[in-house]
Amino acid sequence: MSKTLTIKYEGKTYLLEFNRKTALRVENAGFDVSQIGTKPLTMIPIIVSGAFLMHNPFIKQNEIDTVFKSLENKNEFVLKLVEMYQDAGNTLLEQPDEETGKNSAWTTDW
Amino acid sequence: MSGLIDLEELVNGGTSDRTSNSRQTYTFKDLFYSQAPYYLSIGMTANEYWNEDVEYVVHYRKAWKIKQDRLNQQLWLQGMYVYDALLDTPIVVSGFAKKGEEKRKYPTEPYALTVEQQKQREADKERAHQMEIKNKLVAFASQFNKKMRDKEGKS
Numbered sequence: 001m002s003k004t005l006t007i008k009y010e011g012k013t014y015l016l017e018f019n020r021k022t023a024l025r026v027e028n029a030g031f032d033v034s035q036i037g038t039k040p041l042t043m044i045p046i047i048v049s050g051a052f053l054m055h056n057p058f059i060k061q062n063e064i065d066t067v068f069k070s071l072e073n074k075n076e077f078v079l080k081l082v083e084m085y086q087d088a089g090n091t092l093l094e095q096p097d098e099e100t101g102k103n104s105a106w107t108t109d110w
Numbered sequence: 111m112s113g114l115i116d117l118e119e120l121v122n123g124g125t126s127d128r129t130s131n132s133r134q135t136y137t138f139k140d141l142f143y144s145q146a147p148y149y150l151s152i153g154m155t156a157n158e159y160w161n162e163d164v165e166y167v168v169h170y171r172k173a174w175k176i177k178q179d180r181l182n183q184q185l186w187l188q189g190m191y192v193y194d195a196l197l198d199t200p201i202v203v204s205g206f207a208k209k210g211e212e213k214r215k216y217p218t219e220p221y222a223l224t225v226e227q228q229k230q231r232e233a234d235k236e237r238a239h240q241m242e243i244k245n246k247l248v249a250f251a252s253q254f255n256k257k258m259r260d261k262e263g264k265s
Contacts, residue, residue, distance in 0.1 A: 001163060001165055002163045002164045002165045018164065019160065019161050019162060019163070019164060020138075020142050020159060020160050020161075020164060021160045021161055023138055023142075023164075024138060024139055024142055027137060027138045027139060028139070087164050087165075088138065088142075088164045089138050089141050089142070091164045091165055091167050091168055092141060092142075092145045092167055094171065
């Protein structure tokens with residue numbers, strides 16, 4: 001199962017997910033993951049709106065804005081969306097564990 | 111947030127290709143379109159590839175490997191049968207057979223490929239052997255009884 005994110009807002013439940021089509025639309029709309037740090041005001045709205053598209057294709061922009069404004073911990077939320085978005089491409093790249101059942105371990109220090 | 115994004119463009123698929131035009135990078139678009147024929151060739155539908163769960167491709171890849179392994183096993187087995195048949199040919203035709211050489215028959219059933227099949231075959235063989243002994247005993251007993259009855263009748 002791919003990664004999904006659920007938002008509950010004023011009695012409504014929004015399921016956020018990317019498929020390849022919506023990931024492509026996000027990219028065509030100008031989203032570039034490498035610019036999310038330098039152009040957050042441009043990139044974040046694109047990926048947030050794109051994440052709604054798969055399960056809420058007819059949602060209005062102002063509804064998305066309202067829901068997004070209500071969210072807590074927006075940075076974490078956006079990072080999760082980026083992760084979901086990248087999975088659309090990453091799943092196409094064969095992972096080592098598919099062959100050997102073992103992956104190399106890696107760690108971070110932050 | 112409002113005013114920064116054209117949602118219509120997102121909903122309608124977007125026609126501008128700003129990312130790939132502005133820089134020579136390998137975009138998702140390139141990746142998705144370059145990989146699509148492969149996944150279609152291994153049985154994934156276009157709808158599954160573009161619109162469904164992005165993880166499906168992983169399952170399709172694994173399933174394809176299993177299919178390939180199975181096909182490889184079948185081809186190996188077929189080759190084995192052909193090889194066996196070729197080896198047996200001079201003996202079966204018997205014109206080339208050495209004197210006193212026993213004719214080898216083509217196997218009456220496929221080779222047992224798994225340990226379970228092997229055990230089942232051995233159990234069946236054992237059961238058949240026991241039945242054969244039992245039948246021989248029954249035949250011997252009835253013959254013996256008949257002889258005894260004949261003897262008693264004469265005396």
